[in-house]
Amino acid sequence: xxxxxxxxxxxxxxxxxxxxxxxxxxxxxxxxxxxxxxxxxxxxxxxxxxxxxxxxxxxxxxxxxxxxxxxxxxxxxxxxxxxxxxxxxxxxxxxxxxxxxxxxxxxxxxxxxxxxxxxxxxxxxxxxxxxxxxxxxxxxxxxxxxxxxxxxxxxxxxxxxxxxxxxxxxxxxxxxxxxxxxxxxxxxxxxxxxxxxxxxxxxxxxxxxxxxxxxxxxxxxxxxxxxxxxxxxxxxxxxxxxxxxxxxxxxxxxxxxxxxxxxxxxxxxxxxxxxxxxxxxxxxxxxxxxxxxxxxxxxxxxxxxxxxxxxxxxxxxxxxxxxxxxxxxxxxxxxxxxxxxxxxxxxxxxxxxxxxxxxxxxxxxxxxxxxxxxxxxxxxxxxxxxxxxxxxxxxxxxxxxxxxxxxxxxxxxxxxxxxxxxxxxxxxxxxxxxxxxxxxxxxxxxxxxxxxxxxxxxxxxxxx
Amino acid sequence: xxxxxxxxxxxxxxxxxxxxxxxxxxxxxxxxxxxxxxxxxxxxxxxxxxxxxxxxxxxxxxxxxxxxxxxxxxxxxxxxxxxxxxxxxxxxxxxxxxxxxxxxxxxxxxxxxxxxxxxxxxxxxxxxxxxxxxxxxxxxxxxxxxxxxxxxxx
Ligand SMILES: Nc1ncnc2c1ncn2[C@@H]1O[C@H](COP(=O)(O)OP(=O)(O)O)[C@@H](O)[C@H]1O
Ligand code: SF4
Ligand SMILES: [Mg+2]
Numbered sequence: 001x002x003x004x005x006x007x008x009x010x011x012x013x014x015x016x017x018x019x020x021x022x023x024x025x026x027x028x029x030x031x032x033x034x035x036x037x038x039x040x041x042x043x044x045x046x047x048x049x050x051x052x053x054x055x056x057x058x059x060x061x062x063x064x065x066x067x068x069x070x071x072x073x074x075x076x077x078x079x080x081x082x083x084x085x086x087x088x089x090x091x092x093x094x095x096x097x098x099x100x101x102x103x104x105x106x107x108x109x110x111x112x113x114x115x116x117x118x119x120x121x122x123x124x125x126x127x128x129x130x131x132x133x134x135x136x137x138x139x140x141x142x143x144x145x146x147x148x149x150x151x152x153x154x155x156x157x158x159x160x161x162x163x164x165x166x167x168x169x170x171x172x173x174x175x176x177x178x179x180x181x182x183x184x185x186x187x188x189x190x191x192x193x194x195x196x197x198x199x200x201x202x203x204x205x206x207x208x209x210x211x212x213x214x215x216x217x218x219x220x221x222x223x224x225x226x227x228x229x230x231x232x233x234x235x236x237x238x239x240x241x242x243x244x245x246x247x248x249x250x251x252x253x254x255x256x257x258x259x260x261x262x263x264x265x266x267x268x269x270x271x272x273x274x275x276x277x278x279x280x281x282x283x284x285x286x287x288x289x290x291x292x293x294x295x296x297x298x299x300x301x302x303x304x305x306x307x308x309x310x311x312x313x314x315x316x317x318x319x320x321x322x323x324x325x326x327x328x329x330x331x332x333x334x335x336x337x338x339x340x341x342x343x344x345x346x347x348x349x350x351x352x353x354x355x356x357x358x359x360x361x362x363x364x365x366x367x368x369x370x371x372x373x374x375x376x377x378x379x380x381x382x383x384x385x386x387x388x389x390x391x392x393x394x395x396x397x398x399x400x401x402x403x404x405x406x407x408x409x410x411x412x413x414x415x416x417x418x419x420x421x422x423x424x425x426x427x428x429x430x431x432x433x434x435x436x437x438x439x440x441x442x443x444x445x446x447x448x449x450x451x452x453x454x455x456x457x458x459x460x461x462x463x464x
Numbered sequence: 465x466x467x468x469x470x471x472x473x474x475x476x477x478x479x480x481x482x483x484x485x486x487x488x489x490x491x492x493x494x495x496x497x498x499x500x501x502x503x504x505x506x507x508x509x510x511x512x513x514x515x516x517x518x519x520x521x522x523x524x525x526x527x528x529x530x531x532x533x534x535x536x537x538x539x540x541x542x543x544x545x546x547x548x549x550x551x552x553x554x555x556x557x558x559x560x561x562x563x564x565x566x567x568x569x570x571x572x573x574x575x576x577x578x579x580x581x582x583x584x585x586x587x588x589x590x591x592x593x594x595x596x597x598x599x600x601x602x603x604x605x606x607x608x609x610x611x612x613x614x615x616x617x618x
Contacts, residue, residue: 153509282496285513286520287586288577364506369541369612372505373477380479 004041007062007199008051012036014058021050021059022397023390026274027149027362031405032395043362045145046197047274047299048308061196061309064215069104072188072214074180076172077101077108078165079192081115081254081321082304083219084246086312088320089327091230092242099230103222105190109172113337114164115250119262120342121161121351126265126293134269134284134292135159137259141201142299143277144357148206151281152359159294162353164253165191165198169212191216194307195300208355218309247336248328255321256303259296268294273301365407379403387418476540477505483526483533485552488576491527494535495519498546505539507612514590515544515610521583522548522606528573529553530603543592546608555598562588562596 017035029043030050037050037058051059069075077100084093093110100108126135136157138144147154169189177184191198193216202211252258256272269292271280277297283289300306305317312320328334345351365379366372382403389399394415396402405411413419479501481494499516507515519535526533530552538545555561562584569579588594593609 153513282499283492285499285516286492286495287517288492288520290580359509361503361509365504367506369505369507370475373475373539373541376477376501376505 004044005200005204006039006041006044007046007196007203008039008044008048009060009062010037010039011058011060014056016056016058018055019392020053020055022392022395024049024053025397026278027146028397028401030397031410032392042360043149045142045149046200047142047146048196049274051196051308061199061218063193063196063199063218063221063309064190066104066217066221068215068217069188069190073182073186074106074176075104075188075190076169076176077103077105077192078111078168078172078189078213079108080165080194080198080219080304081112081251082194082307082310082317083192083222084112084251084324085254085305085317085321086219086223086310088317089324092245094242094245095230095233096226098233099226100192100222102229102233103225107172107176109168110245110247110250111164111168112250112253113247113335114168115253116247116262117250117337117342117345118161118164118167118351119249119253119259120337120339121346122159122259122294123263123265124343124346125159125161126263132156134289134295137294137296138353139163139253139259139296140298140300140304141197141206142195142274143297144206145197145200146274146277146299147281148357148360149362151285152361154281154284155357155359157284158357160353160357161351163201164250166212167351173212188214190214192219192222193217194219194304194310196309197299205355207353207357219307220309220311223311243328243331243333244335246324246328246333248325248334249336251321251324251328254304255318256296256298258303258321258325260294261325263294265293267292268296270296270303272298272303272306274299365404375407379407382406382413385419386416391418393417476538477501479537481535481537483523483535483550485527485529485531485533485550487527491524492520494523498535498537501537502539502544507539507544511544511610511612515546518587518590518608518610519546521587522546522608524578525583525604526550526552528569528578533603541612543612544610546606548606548608549603550605551603554600554602554604555596556600558596558598 015036017032017037019032021037022030022032026047026049027043027045029040031038031040048061051061079100084096087096093112097108097110129135134157136154136159138158144158147158173184173187173189176187189212191202191213199216202213202216205211249262252261257270260268260270271277277299280295298304302314302318305321306314310317364372365375383400386399386403394402394411396405396411402411402416406413481497483494495516498519499512502512502515523535526548530550533548533550536547560566564585565581567579567581573579587608591608592611595607596604598604
């Protein structure tokens with residue numbers, strides 16, 4: 001097995017080497033070799049950007065199938081608050097949790113409540129914090145990976161408070177094992193996830209040996225069956241009771257800004273979308289962002305509601321969460337953890353991550369700095385000779401990466417079509433031959449670009 | 465923006481970047497590129513961090529107080545060397561400019577979040593050798609050296 005687990009798989013039979021993934025990858029982790037996309041494992045941060053752009057559906061997110069439940073004697077669903085965002089005010093969390101039980105889980109717990117607790121815990125942590133600022137949230141595993149791989153010097157900024165999903169799974173397992181008098185390993189906790197990346201935080205946690213969660217089911221997979229399961233369920237007699245089941249602090253964790261909003265911090269930022277995150281992290285490294293205490297960061301646009309495994313339109317679900325929060329505020333519903341209780345647990349280290357987060361920086365050009373410098377010089381001078389148009393035909397995402405691949409012996413200079421004018425001539429001849437074979441003869445050679453003739457050309461090709 | 469100068473020296477990497485005064489849109493690009501290069505070379509994250517801060521502050525001062533400048537990066541196995549030369553107003557009283565909190569930034573610049581008067585002090589703090597010379601009406605030259613701790617690098 002390879003060193004890194006990934007929640008993305010490339011299906012070679014479907015891949016047509018169309019290179020969309022190549023360009024969109026923020027860590028240059030993809031190469032197209034022999035017409036097929038390949039992943040460089042240590043570079044991939046599981047952001048899933050490639051999944052959405054692949055025109056052939058050849059990049060497959062790996063989540064657990066329903067069947068996984070049968071491995072356990074007792075199963076518990078731990079839905080991300082992004083699941084609530086799929087339904088909004090029309091179907092409230094109490095009914096969703098009941099629906100999940102009908103689907104086959106022995107129990108379904110409300111994660112928003114734990115999110116609320118963790119919000120308080122973060123607040124506690126920030127109160128006495130004197131280390132480097134801003135602190136960065138760890139709820140999105142892609143962000144944690146991005147920092148480990150590309151911004152190793154920001155590791156100290158990641159908040160050491162564990163994620164609600166881990167804390168909730170840990171506690172419910174303990175509780176149920178005691179109650180049912182069965183070993184914890186016979187209890188299966190399943191996260192209902194808006195994105196594939198949570199899979200890696202379960203299969204290969206960044207900071208500890210083992211996750212408290214046993215698997216993750218995709219919200220997209222659960223959505224349909226859940227809808228039908230909820231059909232038979234009666235409505236709560238009044239919506240007030242349904243509303244009272246929602247923790248106003250926790251529900252916001254589904255959207256970018258929801259966390260900071262409840263933290264009531266003087267200076268915090270909510271940043272969503274990888275391209276934006278990269279800009280902000282670059283600024284932190286330069287020392288440009290100084291007066292911010294906390295950054296809530298999500299790789300998906302608008303936060304977890306924008307996850308690639310959700311069903312509802314991102315804007316609608318974002319709006320649904322905002323409206324829910326407004327209603328709760330208006331109705332003065334405060335189903336929230338008791339701050340004193342949170343403080344007591346906080347003092348007992350209940351909320352802190354287990355283990356230590358280590359950086360995992362990309363390998364430098366060479367372990368030896370003198371050789372690294374020489375390679376860098378070679379890379380730059382190679383780059384100067386390339387056309388610098390980042391066409392991707394060589395299978396590397398950009399001319400600069402191509403130059404690096406050549407220096408590292410992973411690509412051949414011959415792979416760049418532009419370095420070989422002969423190749424172009426040869427290619428041109430092949431095209432002419434092909435055209436002649438299809439029986440198309442341009443009337444006036446010089447006018448090949450004229451609308452009519454080009455149309456004739458395409459028509460000819462279609463009929464042949 | 466990066467221009468590779470064919471370099472005379474045996475084992476050093478030299479790259480030069482030009483900076484345009486008043487170009488707040490591109491401000492920070494040079495230091496971001498420098499940071500990427502240092503990471504590629506496998507330099508210790510803490511040193512990269514110090515270098516990134518020094519580079520950014522030096523770059524910003526050219527953007528804010530000069531017409532144009534040239535940022536030269538030199539990396540050898542022993543050290544990181546920044547040589548930043550600008551054509552601009554120059555600094556009349558260097559001792560004063562080096563004081564924490566001293567700034568002649570305009571209200572507009574402060575509006576944009578600059579002008580805390582911590583730039584030069586932070587460059588000094590984050591470098592091992594720091595020299596600054598300036599001539600009023602002509603320009604300013606910064607000479608910054610940060611040593612690379614080989615031990616940590618392996
Ligand atoms: N390259 C430069 N050219 C002219 N003046 C400069 C230059 N760099 C710094 N100064 C002067 O020194 C002062 C202090 O600089 P610095 O410590 O970076 O703080 P700030 O940039 O926040 O003003 C500036 O306000 C400016 O008057
Ligand atoms: S020009 Fe060459 S190196 Fe650059 S992307 Fe195209 S094929 Fe690759
Ligand atoms: Mg300054």
